[in-house]
Structures are given as C-alpha cells and as structure tokens.
Amino acid sequence: MADPASLNDECTLREKAREVILAGKLPNRRPDGMWGGPGGGANCTICSVPVKGGEVEFEIEFARDGDNRCLDKYHVHIDCFAAWELERHNLACRAAVVLPRPA
Numbered sequence: 286m287a288d289p290a291s292l293n294d295e296c297t298l299r300e301k302a303r304e305v306i307l308a309g310k311l312p313n314r315r316p317d318g319m320w321g322g323p324g325g326g327a328n329c330t331i332c333s334v335p336v337k338g339g340e341v342e343f344e345i346e347f348a349r350d351g352d353n354r355c356l357d358k359y360h361v362h363i364d365c366f367a368a369w370e371l372e373r374h375n376l377a378c379r380a381a382v383v384l385p386r387p388a
C-alpha cells in the first residue's frame with residue numbers, strides 16, 4: 286500500500302499545480318510554445334521532482350510581454366502538465382463566477 290508512486294496521485298498533483306499558479310511560479314494561461322521529449326533531469330516546475338531519462342517531459346514556453354525572443358521556459362512531467370491544465374481551467378471558471386462581467 287505504501288507505493289512511493291502513489292504519493293504523486295492526481296489530487297496531490299492538482300494541489301501542487303494550483304499552488305504554483307497562485308504563487309505565480311507558472312503563468313495561468315496557454316503556453317506560447319510546447320515540446321515533448323525524453324526527460325533531461327531538470328526539476329519539474331510543479332512537483333519539484335527531476336524528470337528522469339526514462340520519463341517524458343514537456344517543455345512549455347511563455348513569451349514575456351508577447352516578445353518571442355524573450356521566453357520563459359519550464360520543464361514539467363506529462364502528468365503534472367495535465368494537472369496544471371485542469372487547475373488552470375478550474376481557476377478560470379471560478380474567476381468568471383466571482384468577478385463581475387464587463388458591461
């Protein structure tokens with residue numbers, strides 16, 4: 286029952302994803318660029334665990350101020366990316382409920 290892999294279950298990942306969004310460590314919008322590939326040992330922005338060689342990592346890029354020459358890059362696990370996408374949509378939905386609609 287104490288499988289270490291179960292520590293990274295979906296709920297935990299989604300909590301971490303929400304934390305990095307709220308802390309501003311990862312933008313709350315669609316990436317401007319995205320690549321998948323074998324893990325290169327870089328720490329995952331969401332769960333802080335390195336993406337190992339045998340795993341798939343996503344590299345997501347955000348243009349700063351819409352300038353494509355100035356990119357912020359983040360490495361994340363494929364599962365963490367999925368959790369981040371879910372939380373991003375959840376937060377966007379909640380914001381739409383809380384904020385008044387533009388007239």
Ligand SMILES: [Zn+2]
Nearest residue numbers: 329332362365
């Ligand atoms: Zn991760």
